[in-house]
Amino acid sequence: MKSRIVKIFMIVFATTAFLILVNAQGVQEWIVPAKFKTMKNPTSASKENLANAKDLYSKHCKSCHGSTGLGDGTKAASLDATCGDFSTAKFQVQTDGEVFFKISEGRGKMPSFKKTISDDNDRWMIIYYLRSFKSK
Ligand code: HEC
Numbered sequence: 001m002k003s004r005i006v007k008i009f010m011i012v013f014a015t016t017a018f019l020i021l022v023n024a025q026g027v028q029e030w031i032v033p034a035k036f037k038t039m040k041n042p043t044s045a046s047k048e049n050l051a052n053a054k055d056l057y058s059k060h061c062k063s064c065h066g067s068t069g070l071g072d073g074t075k076a077a078s079l080d081a082t083c084g085d086f087s088t089a090k091f092q093v094q095t096d097g098e099v100f101f102k103i104s105e106g107r108g109k110m111p112s113f114k115k116t117i118s119d120d121n122d123r124w125m126i127i128y129y130l131r132s133f134k135s136k
């Protein structure tokens with residue numbers, strides 16, 4: 001009898017500890033290596049590049065991040081993770097290099113796009129489109 005109570009207690013304890021850990025990971029700061037932070041965007045914000053960026057965003061990002069970057073895409077609700085909000089100052093203060101690192105590497109439910117969008121310049125261009133979501 002006593003050992004059964006101990007067992008139940010241990011299971012509850014382990015489950016709680018696990019959930020706390022998983023949760024903490026969700027809010028953990030995303031560390032970007034220093035060399036990316038200072039990287040300059042090698043592409044320009046030309047009309048043509050912006051149009052390309054918008055196409056790439058619609059194809060690869062919109063389903064989760066939403067058409068205006070708020071993180072409310074059709075897939076977002078079923079993700080069990082928050083996608084962030086591109087309109088916030090907190091997002092926009094990041095350098096292009098930091099954003100490039102995140103798009104390239106991914107984390108958790110955010111896919112890595114190094115292979116899917118294999119041209120580095122395409123991943124750099126998308127950043128201009130993300131900048132257009134900045135709230136006034
Ligand atoms: C399957 C859903 C999904 C898709 C598709 C997706 N993302 Fe994400 N994205 C996420 C999630 C979830 C996070 C939050 C990840 C985290 O913080 O661990 C995220 C985070 C990010 C971040 C970091 C946000 C911040 O606050 O710093 C950037 C930048 C980003 N995504 C860009 C993109 C771009 C660009 C594309 C398309 C090329 C894309 N994402 C496609 C789910 C997605």
